[in-house]
Amino acid sequence: MTERVRRRRGPLRLLGRRSAPRVPTATTSGSTRVQVTGVRVERAGRPVLDQVDLAIRAGELHALLGPNGAGKSTLLAAVSGDLPLAAGTVEVDGRPLAEWSAVELAMRRAVLTQSSALSFPFAVVEVVRMGRVPWAGRPEEAHDDAVVAETMRRCDVIRFAARPFPSLSGGEQARAALARVLAQQTGVLLLDEPTAALDLHHQELVMRIARDRADAGDAVVVVLHDLALAGAYADRITLLADGRVRAAGPPDAVLTAPLLSEVYRHDIEVVPHPDTRLPLVVPRRRGPARNVPLTEE
Amino acid sequence: MTATDTRPATGDTGDGRDRRRPVRRGPVLLAGLTAGLLLVALIAAGRGQVAVAPAEVLGSVLHRLGLDLGPRPAAPHGESALWLVRFPRVALAAVVGAALGCAGAVMQGVFGNPLAEPGIIGVSAGAAVGAALAIVTGVTVLGGWTVPAAAFAGGLATAWLVYLLARSGGRTEVVTLVLTGVAVNAVAGAAIGLLMFVADESGVQAIAFWNLGSLAQANWSAVSLAAPCLAVGLLATLADARRLDLLALGERSARHLGVDVERLRTRMIVVTALLGAAAVAFTGIISFVGLVVPHLVRMVAGPGHRLLLPASALGGAIVVIVADLAARTLVDYQELPLGVLSAIVGGPAFLWLLRRTRDRAGGWA
Numbered sequence: 231m232t233e234r235v236r237r238r239r240g241p242l243r244l245l246g247r248r249s250a251p252r253v254p255t256a257t258t259s260g261s262t263r264v265q266v267t268g269v270r271v272e273r274a275g276r277p278v279l280d281q282v283d284l285a286i287r288a289g290e291l292h293a294l295l296g297p298n299g300a301g302k303s304t305l306l307a308a309v310s311g312d313l314p315l316a317a318g319t320v321e322v323d324g325r326p327l328a329e330w331s332a333v334e335l336a337m338r339r340a341v342l343t344q345s346s347a348l349s350f351p352f353a354v355v356e357v358v359r360m361g362r363v364p365w366a367g368r369p370e371e372a373h374d375d376a377v378v379a380e381t382m383r384r385c386d387v388i389r390f391a392a393r394p395f396p397s398l399s400g401g402e403q404a405r406a407a408l409a410r411v412l413a414q415q416t417g418v419l420l421l422d423e424p425t426a427a428l429d430l431h432h433q434e435l436v437m438r439i440a441r442d443r444a445d446a447g448d449a450v451v452v453v454l455h456d457l458a459l460a461g462a463y464a465d466r467i468t469l470l471a472d473g474r475v476r477a478a479g480p481p482d483a484v485l486t487a488p489l490l491s492e493v494y495r496h497d498i499e500v501v502p503h504p505d506t507r508l509p510l511v512v513p514r515r516r517g518p519a520r521n522v523p524l525t526e527e
Numbered sequence: 528m529t530a531t532d533t534r535p536a537t538g539d540t541g542d543g544r545d546r547r548r549p550v551r552r553g554p555v556l557l558a559g560l561t562a563g564l565l566l567v568a569l570i571a572a573g574r575g576q577v578a579v580a581p582a583e584v585l586g587s588v589l590h591r592l593g594l595d596l597g598p599r600p601a602a603p604h605g606e607s608a609l610w611l612v613r614f615p616r617v618a619l620a621a622v623v624g625a626a627l628g629c630a631g632a633v634m635q636g637v638f639g640n641p642l643a644e645p646g647i648i649g650v651s652a653g654a655a656v657g658a659a660l661a662i663v664t665g666v667t668v669l670g671g672w673t674v675p676a677a678a679f680a681g682g683l684a685t686a687w688l689v690y691l692l693a694r695s696g697g698r699t700e701v702v703t704l705v706l707t708g709v710a711v712n713a714v715a716g717a718a719i720g721l722l723m724f725v726a727d728e729s730g731v732q733a734i735a736f737w738n739l740g741s742l743a744q745a746n747w748s749a750v751s752l753a754a755p756c757l758a759v760g761l762l763a764t765l766a767d768a769r770r771l772d773l774l775a776l777g778e779r780s781a782r783h784l785g786v787d788v789e790r791l792r793t794r795m796i797v798v799t800a801l802l803g804a805a806a807v808a809f810t811g812i813i814s815f816v817g818l819v820v821p822h823l824v825r826m827v828a829g830p831g832h833r834l835l836l837p838a839s840a841l842g843g844a845i846v847v848i849v850a851d852l853a854a855r856t857l858v859d860y861q862e863l864p865l866g867v868l869s870a871i872v873g874g875p876a877f878l879w880l881l882r883r884t885r886d887r888a889g890g891w892a
Contacts, residue, residue: 307779310779310783311782312779312782331785331787332782332785332786332787333785334785335783335785336783336784336785337785339783340783341779341780341783343777343779343780343783345777347777348775348776349639349640349641349774349775349777350636350641350775350825350830351825351829351830352772352775352829352830352831353829356772356829356831357776360772360773360776360784361784363769363770363773363784363785363786364784364785366769414784
């Protein structure tokens with residue numbers, strides 16, 4: 231989409247030469263970085279997203295929730311500019327996606343996709359360094375080494391820095407991919423299930439990073455399956471079901487037992503943690519699910 | 528950068544920047560390969576029916592350059608054998624090898640698949656069809672450039688076709704790629720056979736030469752036509768080296784990092800066809816060089832394209848010079864077809880790579 235609008239005619243367009251990119255300017259906390267309005271996405275003529283509105287604001291951690299097939303990843307892909315829209319608009323910093331070049335978008339938003347496959351065995355540090363490419367040839371390039379080192383430290387991948395990326399485990403690859411996305415240093419972060427392959431410790435670590443980036447003024451979107459994780463870290467939650475927004479608002483308003491039970495088609499309890507009052511979301515189970523000896527040994 | 532950029536910056540940035548690995552290994556590897564290339568060229572130029580010692584080869588070159596250094600060839604007709612036969616042949620071998628090595632590396636980057644190669648996926652065969660068509664029809668609209676231009680057109684069309692057929696979801700599965708290559712090579716082979724059927728005797732000979740691959744017809748004018756193609760192709764790929772690295776992340780992620788993927792791959796396919804044509808138009812189909820050489824380089828230098836591309840070009844040049852030396856000296860007064868020789872060595876290497884790739888991917892069914 232992006233390239234189609236700015237495409238030149240004739241053989242010169244292959245050279246891809248264009249005027250200097252518009253670098254992002256200062257944003258204030260709470261301002262809208264990405265505005266999604268009435269978006270509809272179709273696959274094989276069938277809508278997989280319809281009438282979706284979403285505002286992604288600076289300083290906010292925004293969780294996208296919903297059952298499998300609800301359209302969370304599709305929405306993220308549409309916001310990233312990967313999918314054609316059948317209707318509606320996606321605006322980044324007040325302009326439609328198509329008015330930005332690929333580099334200009336790369337300076338504004340970074341995307342963590344679910345798949346972190348790599349065709350060639352680049353070392354982890356080289357993969358993370360790829361996140362710096364949008365800033366090549368600009369003053370920001372001077373920070374490359376520091377940014378790469380810092381993001382690798384934050385994501386706990388510094389131990390693997392020199393190892394080939396494909397030799398890492400799934401969870402380690404996910405963190406290395408996140409480090410690359412963070413190294414891009416964009417004001418908008420779109421993270422598709424960043425905690426999916428991670429153990430409990432690293433799930434918390436990754437959500438802490440996302441939280442810190444939001445607190446530092448970035449606009450962060452995270453697709454999650456763990457509802458309690460969303461309840462603990464997110465400022466806003468958008469709950470998708472069947473390609474539409476079923477509910478949106480602060481965690482208290484969205485994470486309610488009746489609403490979740492309906493959307494997930496499962497009897498769900500939401501109980502506050504005894505100390506922190508953070509919502510704990512648990513499927514209701516009738517007694518022990520398996521046979522547990524009632525007497526102690 | 529964003530105004531909210533208050534993240535801690537640790538350590539001094541220095542000027543090691545993003546070229547860490549190439550800086551350490553790059554110059555050493557490139558210098559070593561260049562030295563190897565010169566050495567191999569010196570030896571290859573001296574071997575043959577009129578034997579000239581490497582020192583005399585060097586002396587002859589230095590005298591031509593106006594330096595009165597080193598011995599001149601002692602053998603009768605040594606000087607003319609060098610300058611009329613051997614040097615153009617070695618130079619063309621180097622140009623062709625460099626073009627094939629570089630084309631293989633670029634193609635593997637664009638397809639995101641370590642088994643892509645001009646010979647395997649049919650680009651060489653497509654270029655040969657173009658060249659054969661020009662020969663049979665006797666078209667000479669572009670003078671000496673006619674056959675290379677026809678090879679380029681054939682290679683470009685084939686490369687596009689394979690690209691469109693073999694890709695899905697931003698990557699190319701190995702099975703799809705290889706099977707597409709089988710189909711394309713079959714059709715191209717049939718087209719060449721048909722052209723041989725309608726061609727006269729000299730045409731048949733010329734086309735047979737394309738199928739076997741040989742440097743026997745090397746001369747300075749071929750070198751002067753192939754070298755510019757190589758130079759343009761090499762420079763164009765080096766300019767996109769870093770973007771090719773990003774393609775390893777997949778098309779989506781590369782786009783998220785600011786790469787205009789559609790334009791990049793168009794550019795690279797045109798360049799690959801140019802490099803393939805530079806090789807095929809004068810020597811016929813020499814398979815597997817573009818497959819094996821980048822693979823070996825990757826094992827030493829890692830997959831970064833800024834080093835991979837020039838090193839593959841140098842490595843390809845060395846391989847083809849040595850292969851051609853073997854082709855013309857293994858059997859006395861006979862010349863083995865170079866393409867046959869390269870396939871004898873390259874075919875098993877391809878099988879080995881195929882098995883290794885499958886083991887790593889956990890098999891494909």
